[in-house]
Amino acid sequence: MPRFDGGYVPRSAMAIYAHPDDIEFTIAGTIAKWARAGCEVTFVLITSGNAGTHDRKFTRKSLARVREREERESARILGAARVVFLHHGDCELVPTLALRKELVRRIRRHRPEVVLCNDPQALFFGDRYINHPDHLAAGKVALEAVFPCAEMELLWPGAGLPHKVHAVYVSSTAAPDTWVDVTETIDVKIAALSAHQSQLGDRDISPMILEWARDEALRAQAGKAAGKKDTGRSKYAEAFRVMRLMRE
Template sequence: MPRFDAEYVPRSAMAIYAHPDDIEFTVGGTVAKWARAGCEVTFVLITSGNSGTHDRKFTRKTLERVREREERESARILGVARVVFLRHGDCELVPTLALRKELVRRIRRHRPEVVLCNDPQALFFDDRYINHPDHLAAGKAALEAVFPCAEMELLWPVAGPVHKVHAVYVSSTVAPNTWIEVADTIETKIAALAAHRSQLGDRDISPMILEWARGEARRAPAGKASGKKSPSRPKNAEAFRVMRIVREEN
């Protein structure tokens, strides 16, 4: 059985998020690190961010095309194997049974060892950010698709052969238990984010991303834990609550 620690690299991973750029902001460093080490990564974007602008030159259809093009370029920079767009409406996402079934179909088709998604319980971040309702809905739908639905033989057989995901890496969480060092891939993450010009324009986001990654690293424990020497605190990190569905054998 795999060990789901900070050094673990899955053979395959699927990131299920609401909008283009969500993955890059939250887990882009980890994705780049895993892809560089040989992990086959699939992105599933439930919406194409077709409401995500205050610029009235766009329609929802033209913005969808732009944001999908940006996402494909960003995924290429990160080393992602494939990008799937489900094209639900931005700002209209609800974790319905129909959406769960769509995600089960994708999980069974691509058979990821690990799924990454948002924490559906993370409504507030200090007093500076109210989490987007699409983020909460995407996280809830992803978790429900992973467990138990994707692995149940009698449920939706037309969605493909069942598959058991080994672990879920939950990002943007107030209760992380794993920190992944991304110092070697932080510049790749920044480059991938820069591809999302419809959202960021030409502004330099490097200071913001570096400060965020250092802040995440400062949250990581250091010293000794459970009688074993812990790894040194990372320099730049992405934090996760790792939920182990397949447990390690003793």
């Protein structure tokens, strides 16, 4: 049955996504909420989005510099503790064993209680958007790094001490089961996304973001109503499929 998160805040969290702005479009309200409550948040961006433009004034190198700068500003707005760029090629991402090992190293170094990532099975959204292959690859390799690799003592001992992630929050999924109320941080989400001017230009994305977040809140509330349990009302929400790998 659908559920709101009940105010859960992990001690630490790591968001593993393909491009600068992926976090902001999908989970920034949750990140801002958790960071505000004391969660130590690490962003891991596997690429720097160095092919993400139709503007010919950019080279791949110059675009990467701009997008990394935008992401650092966005992370500051959201309250993230650090941003890590792995510098893989945009539109060229493949979930290789080498990349999995890179992520294991980061997970073992920062030891997050929760990892957030994309759903690697979410290929189509409606009839107008085919999911970016980098999103699918990033989600797949993030999950592989979390389980079983990061926690296995005999695997890659040079990558750090083993670490077991407690839960994975999977975003952009067709099968969400948990919603985070982001009513109090929706403005922070919009401000963080607005930092990505190379992607947005003069577009005002506020109405779109508000509509998405409002739809998710209504979807969760409808599910609760069907289950005959009243958990209150949320104006804005972000949706996840939550995998609980360790239960208290």
